[in-house]
Amino acid sequence: MIFSSSLLENAVNEFAKLPGIGKKTALRLVLHLIKQDVNDVAQFSNAIATLREEIRFCNRCHNIADGPLCKICSNSMRKQEVICVVENIRDVIAIESTQQFNGVYHVLGGIISPLDGVGPEQLQIDSLVERVQKENIAEIIFALNPNIQGDTTIYYISKKLKPHPVKITTIARGISFGGELEYADEMTLAKSISNRIPVENYITAGN
C-alpha cells in the first residue's frame, strides 16, 4: 500500500499490528476515525493509553482490576469461600455473563501444556494452594476447557490440594443444550453417559 500521508500510514501500520486485522481493515478503521469528531477520537486513544498504563491484576485472583483487588473479590455479596478456577480473563467474562455463579475466581493465566512449554510453575497454581491454606475455602470448581491439557491441569492441582479439606468439582461436560445426540462426537457422548446425573438433580438444577 502506498500512502499520500505519513500520519495515515503510521496509523494504518499501528492498527495492522493487532491480531486478525490486515492492512485493508486497518485502512477502513483509520478512515472511519478521520471522519469522527476530534473529541471522540481523543477519548478512544485515551482509553487505550490509560488502559495499558493503569491496568492492575487482582492480588488475590489475578483477574484484571482497577486497584489491588478486583470488583469481584472486593464484593462482599459474593461467596468468598467458593473459588472457580479458570484459564484466563475471557473465561471469567464468559461465566460472569451467565449470571449463574456467585462465588469468586482464580485465574491461572494459562493451562499446563508441556508441548507449548507451559509447566505448573508458570501458572498461578502455588497462589491457589496458598489461598486454600489461608482462606476458609469450601469448594474449588474447575471451569477449564475440556481437553487433555485441561484434564492434566485439573489432575495436577487436585493432587496438590489433597491434604486440604476442600470439595473439588468440575463443570459438567456433556451434550450442549440444543445440541443433537446424532451429531455429538463419540468422546462427548461417552462422557455424558458415564457421568449421567439423577433426573431429580437435573430438574432442581434447571430451576
Add this chain to the structure above:
Amino acid sequence: MIFSSSLLENAVNEFAKLPGIGKKTALRLVLHLIKQDVNDVAQFSNAIATLREEIRFCNRCHNIADGPLCKICSNSMRKQEVICVVENIRDVIAIESTQQFNGVYHVLGGIISPLDGVGPEQLQIDSLVERVQKENIAEIIFALNPNIQGDTTIYYISKKLKPHPVKITTIARGISFGGELEYADEMTLAKSISNRIPVENYITAGN
C-alpha cells in the same frame, strides 16, 4: 458482557464503536494490548490521536495530506496535467498500489446519488472545474465504480467541462483479468463487446 474493571470496560466499548468490530473482537484486541509493552501501546494510542488532530486535506486534490499539499500533488516527477477523478481516498490508494498511473488525482468525496441525498453541490466538482480552468490540464480520467451513480457523475461532470479543451476518458470496463466469460454478468459482457479495442492497442498497453 460484565467486566471486573472499568478501564477494561471502557477500552472494550471504545473499540466496539469501530465499524465491523463487535464486543467479542473488541475484548480480544484489548486483551492483546494489555499483554504488549507499555511503549508500544503508547505509540499506538499516539498514532491515533495525532492522526485525527493533525490530518489535513490537500488544498488541490482533497486527498489526505500532512501539509497544505499532498505528497502526490507536490511531487514534481508526476504529470500535473493529467487528473484522475476518484470517489474517495481508498480509490487513490488502490490506484497508487498498481504503480501504473503517473498523474495526479482529484477526490470527489462521494458520488452523485439522489437516493442517498448526495447532490453535485456536496462533492468537490466545482473545485475540479476550477482546476481545469486555472491549471493547464490535458486529460481528465474518470476512475469511478461502474454503476448508475458512477455513470451519472461522469455525465454531469463531463457536461460541466464541455466548454474547456480537455480530453475526457474513463477507465476501461470489461471482463476482469483471469475472469471467465461464462460467469461474467450480461451487462459487463455486453459492454466489453461494444467497447472492444483493436488488438494492436491491447498488446501495446499490456507492455
